[in-house]
Amino acid sequence: MRRSSNLRYKIQMATISEKLIAVNVIAFVLFFVFKLFAFLFNFEADVVLEWLVFPKEPGEFLFKPWTIITYAFLHGGLWHLLSNMIILYFSGVYFLTYFSPKKLLNFYFLGGIFGALVYMASYNLFPAFQGAGKSYLIGASAAVMAILVGIATHIPHMRVRLILLGSIKLWWIAAFLVIVDIVQIPISNPGGHLAHLGGAGFGYLYAKQLGKGNNIASGFEKLLDWFGNMFASSPGTKRKSNLRTVHKRQPAEGTASAYSGKTKSKREQQEKIDAILDKISKSGYDSLTKQEKDYLFNAGKEN
Numbered sequence: 163m164r165r166s167s168n169l170r171y172k173i174q175m176a177t178i179s180e181k182l183i184a185v186n187v188i189a190f191v192l193f194f195v196f197k198l199f200a201f202l203f204n205f206e207a208d209v210v211l212e213w214l215v216f217p218k219e220p221g222e223f224l225f226k227p228w229t230i231i232t233y234a235f236l237h238g239g240l241w242h243l244l245s246n247m248i249i250l251y252f253s254g255v256y257f258l259t260y261f262s263p264k265k266l267l268n269f270y271f272l273g274g275i276f277g278a279l280v281y282m283a284s285y286n287l288f289p290a291f292q293g294a295g296k297s298y299l300i301g302a303s304a305a306v307m308a309i310l311v312g313i314a315t316h317i318p319h320m321r322v323r324l325i326l327l328g329s330i331k332l333w334w335i336a337a338f339l340v341i342v343d344i345v346q347i348p349i350s351n352p353g354g355h356l357a358h359l360g361g362a363g364f365g366y367l368y369a370k371q372l373g374k375g376n377n378i379a380s381g382f383e384k385l386l387d388w389f390g391n392m393f394a395s396s397p398g399t400k401r402k403s404n405l406r407t408v409h410k411r412q413p414a415e416g417t418a419s420a421y422s423g424k425t426k427s428k429r430e431q432q433e434k435i436d437a438i439l440d441k442i443s444k445s446g447y448d449s450l451t452k453q454e455k456d457y458l459f460n461a462g463k464e465n
Contacts, residue, residue, distance in 0.1 A: 273308020
């Protein structure tokens with residue numbers, strides 16, 4: 163009983179990027195087990211996989227529209243999974259310092275969707291892909307690149323400490339990975355690398371618009387809210403009453419001073435947050451103490 167409550171607590175305390183990592187890892191393990199059984203009992207596992215990965219043919223996609231989401235939670239191998247999850251974890255740490263968990267989901271899902279559409283368009287428009295055989299898109303790379311490029315666009319001069327390389331700017335990392343994808347297009351897996359660039363392009367565009375105060379994904383955000391509320395209000399779930407007690411507030415002495423104290427407290431909290439963010443920009447996230455990380459995390463939840 164205690165173990166289950168500890169597990170439930172850890173799940174509740176996990177960040178949205180950590181939860182996405184968990185879903186990807188669970189999906190990878192489940193499909194590995196499925197492929198193991200397919201091998202032992204001599205049946206074709208790829209037949210099932212084709213119903214979850216994203217196709218290059220628009221006609222096939224119309225029969226399997228869910229694949230534009232499911233493909234971003236599947237991986238072709240252990241290194242494919244590890245590389246994507248490492249990038250998701252570290253970019254997620256910085257991302258959630260500046261944006262809400264809901265925004266991270268927007269970047270992940272829409273980056274994956276945009277990457278898939280670029281992949282499909284490439285196979286059907288560029289002469290280089292004419293006559294190509296069966297091809298499918300798999301992996302979270304486009305979604306992860308959207309998050310990395312998005313936060314690198316928002317805080318390009320944030321310094322990150324890397325083993326062997328030392329302290330380097332965040333936008334250098336994003337730019338390096340984008341260049342790697344561009345260079346590899348004529349070498350191997352061209353459709354996959356174009357999809358990565360599609361996700362990166364969306365991340366850049368979305369972050370730029372957010373910086374201008376425009377949330378171009380507000381419609382998708384509402385869809386996520388509706389989807390979440392649909393499960394929250396399922397049968398057996400307790401619903402809050404719409405009735406509430408209203409108390410008439412009586413004027414009291416010291417109201418002005420109480421308001422002033424609250425304003426001062428808010429200002430002090432913001433000053434502390436600014437000081438922590440300034441420390442991150444100078445020395446990187448890893449330079450924070452545990453207390454500073456917890457303070458920043460809790461402040462983010464309140465906002």
